[in-house]
Amino acid sequence: MQQLIYFIQKYKYFLFFLLLQIIGFTLTINNHSYHRSKFISSANAITGGVYEKKSNLRNYLNLKDENQILIEENLALKNKLSKLEYFLDSVYAKTVIDTNSFNQQFKFIDGKISKNEFHKPYNYLTINRGLKHGVEKEMAVINNKGIIGITDAASNSYSRVRSILNRNSKVNARLKSSPYFGSLSWDGKDYNIVQLHDIPREAKINLGDTIMTGGNSTIFPKGILIGTVIDKTNGINIKLFNDMSNLENVYIIKNFHQKEIKALENVNNE
Amino acid sequence: MSRKPFYLAIIFVSLILIQVLVLNNIRFLGYVNPYIYIAFIFVYPYKTNRFPIISLAFLLGLLVDMFADSGGIHAMATALIAYLRPSFFRTFFQKTEVDYEFFQMNQESFGKIFNFVASLTIIHHFVVFLLVNFSFSNLLSVLINTILSAIFSLILYFLGNFILTRKQQ
Numbered sequence: 001m002q003q004l005i006y007f008i009q010k011y012k013y014f015l016f017f018l019l020l021q022i023i024g025f026t027l028t029i030n031n032h033s034y035h036r037s038k039f040i041s042s043a044n045a046i047t048g049g050v051y052e053k054k055s056n057l058r059n060y061l062n063l064k065d066e067n068q069i070l071i072e073e074n075l076a077l078k079n080k081l082s083k084l085e086y087f088l089d090s091v092y093a094k095t096v097i098d099t100n101s102f103n104q105q106f107k108f109i110d111g112k113i114s115k116n117e118f119h120k121p122y123n124y125l126t127i128n129r130g131l132k133h134g135v136e137k138e139m140a141v142i143n144n145k146g147i148i149g150i151t152d153a154a155s156n157s158y159s160r161v162r163s164i165l166n167r168n169s170k171v172n173a174r175l176k177s178s179p180y181f182g183s184l185s186w187d188g189k190d191y192n193i194v195q196l197h198d199i200p201r202e203a204k205i206n207l208g209d210t211i212m213t214g215g216n217s218t219i220f221p222k223g224i225l226i227g228t229v230i231d232k233t234n235g236i237n238i239k240l241f242n243d244m245s246n247l248e249n250v251y252i253i254k255n256f257h258q259k260e261i262k263a264l265e266n267v268n269n270e
Numbered sequence: 271m272s273r274k275p276f277y278l279a280i281i282f283v284s285l286i287l288i289q290v291l292v293l294n295n296i297r298f299l300g301y302v303n304p305y306i307y308i309a310f311i312f313v314y315p316y317k318t319n320r321f322p323i324i325s326l327a328f329l330l331g332l333l334v335d336m337f338a339d340s341g342g343i344h345a346m347a348t349a350l351i352a353y354l355r356p357s358f359f360r361t362f363f364q365k366t367e368v369d370y371e372f373f374q375m376n377q378e379s380f381g382k383i384f385n386f387v388a389s390l391t392i393i394h395h396f397v398v399f400l401l402v403n404f405s406f407s408n409l410l411s412v413l414i415n416t417i418l419s420a421i422f423s424l425i426l427y428f429l430g431n432f433i434l435t436r437k438q439q
Contacts, residue, residue: 013320017353020328024342024349027332028401031341047336054291117339119297120402124339160339188408 032122032168048158051114051126059112059248066248073144106221109133109252111141114158118244121188123163125149129252130157138219140253146225146241147171147213148250159252165191165244173226174214178203181214184226184238191244194227196236205229211238218258278314282330285310290337293426302415304422305344307334308394309430311352312387316370320356327352340402347397351390362386376435388424395420 008015059066111133115126129135131154141148141161149163150171162169167188173196174181182199196211209229215222231237289307297303310330314323331345338344360366362385363378375383395416403412 013324013353016321017324017349020324020349021346024328024331024346027335027342028346028404029341031339032404044336050287050290050337115337117294119303120340121404122340122402126339 044155048114048126048155052128055112055114055128062248069144069249105255105257107254107256109135109254111250111252113247113250116247118163118165118191121167123165125161125163127159127161127250127252128157130154130159132156134254135159135252139255140220140224141250142224142253143242143247143250146227147220148242148247150219151252163244164194171220172214172216173211175203175205176210176212181216192239193230194238194240196238199236205232205236207232218255218261221253221255274315281313282310282326286330286333289334294338298422302418302422304419304426305395305398306423306426306430308348308351308391309427311348311355311390312375316359316373318367318370323355324349324352343398343401346401347394350397351394354390354393358386358390387427388420391423391427392416392420395423
């Protein structure tokens with residue numbers, strides 16, 4: 001007993017240091033695992049608030065560019081709308097289902113990025129929407145150009161997004177021209193380029209082909225744009241449509257059928 | 271004497287804010303990221319009881335981690351250099367615990383201070399980049415990141431130190 005007390009007395013700093021290192025290491029490991037609630041994250045009240053202030057200032061300075069982007073998007077949407085109106089006037093009028101009032105599968109929630117990063121191997125973003133806006137874990141985050149990531153932790157008014165530029169991210173993706181699908185991940189090197197894996201050999205892939213989300217997961221709807229194939233000699237490299245270093249307005253997609261689909265898939269597994 | 275903890279608290283908070291709001295966005299040449307918040311470890315008074323400095327270092331790192339979404343990486347690295355500080359102090363300044371009371375950083379020669387600060391900074395940066403990478407596969411890029419970022423951190427630290435100490439005189 002005497003020896004033990006003497007030992008602790010002698011190495012008390014080292015033991016304390018070791019304890020802290022173990023706590024730190026546990027937090028680091030936790031941060032790398034998928035489905036955990038995370039309290040050391042940028043989605044809590046203090047860190048979220050500071051980032052919100054900062055992004056407010058930056059948003060003001062970027063107003064001009066953002067307006068331009070919104071105008072472009074409005075233009076695209078108006079074009080689509082006019083097409084639909086054309087259909088409504090013709091024989092299709094009776095078969096149109098108003099998806100807004102019932103049977104709606106996806107709901108879009110708008111949001112702003114308050115913290116963005118792209119230079120690490122495991123990148124996370126923070127957005128200014130949380131539980132009180134209807135944002136939960138495992139919802140898709142996109143913008144007008146393409147995919148951005150998947151939410152992985154939500155507090156009351158902020159959520160953390162696991163960027164597509166995160167070595168843990170895997171997204172179901174397919175070719176636009178044919179229904180072959182694979183999974184999309186990132187090797188951690190260039191923030192403009194991601195990799196497509198597990199695509200069948202039969203799939204014919206040409207340089208310049210467009211890649212979009214496959215709709216096989218419950219998170220992303222089918223047909224969200226991702227990027228174009230720029231290299232297929234060593235793996236299939238895809239250049240993202242999004243410039244991940246310059247993001248501001250995003251949409252979060254809620255899938256109302258997520259629980260139903262998951263419940264069904266779990267039954268099949270047993 | 272009683273104003274010292276107050277100054278330290280201000281330094282603590284302002285270092286975190288500078289780190290999080292300004293320096294984490296630099297990414298010069300793509301990946302270089304200076305970490306200046308460890309300056310707190312160098313300016314914290316030297317005492318025989320080492321529990322406060324190690325715990326404060328851990329807390330400082332943990333706060334930076336919260337903002338950077340990096341789990342406990344900075345907390346580990348910062349606690350490590352806080353733990354190593356006394357032995358490096360002994361090696362580079364050739365002083366013992368008896369001298370803690372009268373030690374003042376700006377009365378030492380620049381060479382000694384530089385060796386002390388540089389070695390702790392490089393250790394901290396190496397641990398951070400190694401843990402950020404989270405595997406042993408890209409060791410070369412870890413080393414390049416460490417060296418480039420350490421150079422920037424050191425330039426910033428000595429510039430800041432120079433400006434602030436001149437003002438007080």
